[in-house]
Amino acid sequence: MAELVNKVAIVTGGSGGIGSAICERLAEEGAKVVVHYGGHADSANDVVSKIKDSGGEAIAIQANLSHSEEVIKLFDQSQQQFGTIDIVVNNAGTGVGGSVAETDEADFDKVFGLNAKGTFLCMKEAARRLNNNGRIVNISSGLVVRPMVGFSLYCGSKAAIEMMGKVLSMEVGDRSITVNTVSPGPTETEMFANSGDDPQAAAALSPFKRLGQPKDIADVVAFVVSDQCRWITGHTFQAGGGYV
Numbered sequence: 235m236a237e238l239v240n241k242v243a244i245v246t247g248g249s250g251g252i253g254s255a256i257c258e259r260l261a262e263e264g265a266k267v268v269v270h271y272g273g274h275a276d277s278a279n280d281v282v283s284k285i286k287d288s289g290g291e292a293i294a295i296q297a298n299l300s301h302s303e304e305v306i307k308l309f310d311q312s313q314q315q316f317g318t319i320d321i322v323v324n325n326a327g328t329g330v331g332g333s334v335a336e337t338d339e340a341d342f343d344k345v346f347g348l349n350a351k352g353t354f355l356c357m358k359e360a361a362r363r364l365n366n367n368g369r370i371v372n373i374s375s376g377l378v379v380r381p382m383v384g385f386s387l388y389c390g391s392k393a394a395i396e397m398m399g400k401v402l403s404m405e406v407g408d409r410s411i412t413v414n415t416v417s418p419g420p421t422e423t424e425m426f427a428n429s430g431d432d433p434q435a436a437a438a439l440s441p442f443k444r445l446g447q448p449k450d451i452a453d454v455v456a457f458v459v460s461d462q463c464r465w466i467t468g469h470t471f472q473a474g475g476g477y478v
């Protein structure tokens with residue numbers, strides 16, 4: 235029996251590489267899925283079509299997650315469409331490369347504005363609205379444990395959400411809501427392609443000697459939001475193929 239029948243999931247960045255795989259995986263388990271997107275309506279609509287073609291339910295909703303009023307609108311519209319919210323996967327993310335000396339205030343605002351503030355605003359709405367036994371999953375990065383030169387803003391913003399998620403897990407546990415982090419290692423998506431990282435060198439960091447695929451991450455998220463994972467909260471799952 236599918237795990238998530240009658241559950242409603244919001245996946246931020248559902249138009250992207252890892253996010254679209256998460257949307258499709260949760261829909262496979264029976265969840266009704268809100269495919270959030272930033273700028274790529276076409277990609278989000280493709281994900282919705284795939285889910286609907288397989289007999290599932292999904293809608294696409296645009297929001298700039300750095301603005302609280304847009305995050306509230308995302309959650310309001312999701313509730314209006316599906317009546318309730320059970321699962322929130324905070325997956326939308328961005329990075330700007332460069333040393334601390336090279337990067338500037340605008341870079342900080344861009345990366346922290348989405349990765350840290352956007353995730354915080356979504357956690358806030360999730361904490362206020364989620365049903366008992368709900369699930370909040372934040373997508374971080376293995377770079378928090380294995381930092382790299384030139385990624386200070388990205389690593390710092392991801393470290394922030396890991397800690398905020400841990401604190402939130404203590405605040406919502408009395409409603410049996412879990413808050414966990416899933417940290418991918420190098421995963422074959424547009425973000426990875428644009429990162430300037432050498433794919434072969436990155437693949438060599440895993441004992442499996444390959445890059446992660448979005449489905450590798452989506453399967454971990456499907457476990458974390460399932461009832462099987464009800465006793466684990468405030469935890470970081472390293473989903474990097476042994477990368478860390």
Ligand SMILES: NC(=O)c1ccc[n+]([C@@H]2O[C@H](COP(=O)([O-])OP(=O)(O)OC[C@H]3O[C@@H](n4cnc5c(N)ncnc54)[C@H](OP(=O)(O)O)[C@@H]3O)[C@@H](O)[C@H]2O)c1
Pocket residue numbers: 246247248249250251252253270271272273274275297298299300325326327328348373374375376417418419420421422423424425426
């Ligand atoms: N790929 C990797 O190697 C890797 C490794 C570790 C962690 N991660 C993390 O995994 C998550 C997904 O990454 P990915 O590789 O799948 O990247 P991706 O394909 O570039 O997708 C990024 C997603 O974030 C959304 N987004 C970007 N800026 C936004 C904004 N200002 N407002 C709202 N949405 C915005 C994008 O929406 P639009 O395209 O619609 O604008 C897109 O759906 C990120 O949090 C990333 O940090 C990735």
